[in-house]
Amino acid sequence: MLGRIAGEAWIVDLLRRFDFDLDRVADGPPEAVHLPSGEPLEMIAGDASGGAFMLVGDDNGDDNGDDNGDGVARPVLYVGSEGEGGLIATDLRAALALVVGLPSVHDATSIPYGDDGGARLREWLARADEEIREDWPELDAERARLRQALDLPEADGLLEALHRLAADEDYRPVSDAGDRYEAMVDAPGA
Known part of the structure; x- marks a missing residue:
């Protein structure tokens, strides 16, 4: 999927508008991080707040980078610039569905x-969308265009999984200084 995105300038440009900017990879994540498990991380995009979207695991040299070479999808981690982070999706398609x-x-x-x-x-999300539409009236049409081009599911069906995944302590980034990032969501029952 990453190869397909990179090969279509209009998709790259539109994803940038949705705050998934592939050009920000050159800047790197807010700081060097790792996972407690030691699984490798690969930054694939950044956002305007300085955060990073990172694939978990090794791509084993495949052509597209979003699976580990044997067809198994790589999870997507978010590393925020304010010390928050965690797993957001089990694969790139779901992560992009959330972003879009x-x-x-x-x-x-x-x-x-x-x-x-x-x-x-x-x-809350519907109110936030209404505010965005004030400056970007084509929001829904652009979402539909990307969903169709990338075969993305609707984000609404992924909200519960996002919260469950983001609370997973095994995927909480740790800085190279040893500081564990804050959870992106409150732990269930907190």
């Missing part, structure tokens, strides 16, 4: 998924 389909990953993790089936979170 939500106001931002930050907005989607700022309110707990909750016992209400995510109703409060969805209301």
